[in-house]
Amino acid sequence: MTMPRFPATRFQGSKRKILPEIAKLLETENCKSIIDLYSGSGIVSLLFRYLGKTVLANDYLKYNRNTAELFLTCSKHDFSSLNPEADLDFLLQNSGANYRGLVSEGFSGIYFKDYENAEIDNFCHNIKEYSGFKKALYIYAVGQALIKKRPYNLFHRANLDMRLKDVVRSFGNAKTWETSIADHALKCIKELALLPDLGSTDNHAMNIDTANLELLPKSYDVVYMDPPYINGKSVPVNYSNFYHFLEGLCDYELFSKGDMRYPHKPIVNLESAWHKRDASLAKVARICEHFSNSTLIMSYRSDGTPAPEEIAEVMRGCRRNVEVHSAGEYQYALSRKTDNEEIFIIARS
Ligand SMILES: C[S@@+](CC[C@H](N)C(=O)[O-])C[C@H]1O[C@@H](n2cnc3c(N)ncnc32)[C@H](O)[C@@H]1O
Structure with missing residues (x-):
């Protein structure tokens, strides 16, 4: 299957590289509707939409919900009358109103330079003028810009000094870090606008912690789940610690x-069952129970903890029929000591 170029993402754990394998897997499933239970970067939800499925995305981070909503509902028509250069100039530079700058006050010296913090404050005030597609698009694009401008592309450390140190760097990050928020955001928008028309917009995104599974509908054919995992070093x-800062773009008061x-x-600071081994296994059982008629x-x-076989x-x-596949090859070999391989665990009811 030839696929369009899906937007680049620096989101940790994104499945962008294995989208063709996920698409291939779905070819053999009888599936019209699908939940992306832990949507993250939103890229898998976008694939499901491209494949013609009715999609419900979910993630407990608000920024991720916003991205999924955008990916699942935007159309070519939305981009036709857009003037992103002018909009970004207004959103990031207009400081006309007399307001408290929560980022400038609270985060000086932590993640971004002072003039960048002022742009983020401006953005959060000015974005209130927008709604619907434009609001979702600019929150997405500015969030992606902020990720690109961060060392390691994360917000888990107060390490702005890595950008400020006057050293000769052997790696190519300095240019990316110093590229403006507006330029990064523009690039992101252009990539998204290049996608072909993706068809139905009758899709939704939710913002539910799967501790409250009962809030999610049971009526979808397939539930795709890509939860956080505990790696080989335990x-x-x-994700909440990695990307907390982006939540402020969706709810400005959080910056205080x-x-x-x-x-x-x-x-x-959100906890997740997937941060602990035993709680993860209990969550797998709860998910099987709640989505009793869906294929998981x-x-x-x-190399994950719990081990794939424990989950199976x-x-x-x-009472599920379970298969474990390598992503890409048909047979996942338990005996082979590949230390870190992408796999699929499929559980049919
Ligand atoms: C591995 S990432 C998903 C990556 C995604 N498939 C992609 O390709 O970008 C896991 C996601 O689960 C979300 N998450 C973690 N615990 C959660 C919970 N209890 N309820 C809902 N979402 C949760 C995180 O915010 C994170 O975005």
């Missing part, structure tokens, strides 16, 4: 709630 990936106990002042497709890694066992205990 370190859980905490940075947790002073930590140098990086996280503005959101789980993206996972061969819990699914079998919930």
Whole structure:
């Protein structure tokens, strides 16, 4: 299958590289509707839409919900009358109103330079003038710009000094860090605008913590799940800690709630069952139970904790037929000691 060029993303754990494998897997599933239960960068939801599915995306981070909503509902027509240069100039530079700059006040010296913090404050005030597609688009694009301008593309450390140190760098980040928020955002918008028409916009995005599964509908044919995982060194990936800062683009007041106990002042701190081994296994069982009529497709890694076979066992205990595949090859070989491989765990009811 030839696929369009999906937007680039620096989101940790994005499945962009294995989109063709996910598409191939779905070819053999009888599936008209699908939930992307942990949507992250939104790129898999975008693929599902491209494949003609009715899609519901979900993520407990507001910024991720916003991206998924944008990807699932934007149309070519939305871009036709857009003037992103002028809009971004207004959003980032217009400081006419007399307001408190929560980012300038609370985050000086932590993530961005002072003039960039002022642009973020301007953005958060001016974006209130927009709604619908334009609001979602600019929150997405400015968020992507902020990710690109961060060392490691994350917000887990107060490490602006990495950008400021006057050293000769052996890596090519300095140029990316110093590119303006507006230029990065423009590039992002242009990439998205290049996508072909993606068809139906009758899709939705939710912002539910899967601790409250009962809030999610049970009526979808397939539930695709790509939760955070605990890696081979037993370190859980905490997305809330990695991307908390972007939540402020969706809810400005959060910038006044940075947790002073930590140098990086996280503005959101969400726990997840997927940060602990036993809680993860209990969550797998709950998901099997809640979506009792849906096929589950789980993206996972061969070195994850709990081990893939432990997850498969819990699914079998919930009366599911379970297969474990390598992403790409048909047979996942338990005996092969590949230390870190993308896999699919498929559980049919
Ligand atoms: C591995 S990422 C998903 C990556 C995504 N498939 C992609 O290609 O970009 C896992 C996502 O799960 C979300 N998440 C973690 N715990 C959650 C929970 N309890 N409820 C809902 N979302 C959660 C995180 O915010 C993160 O975006």
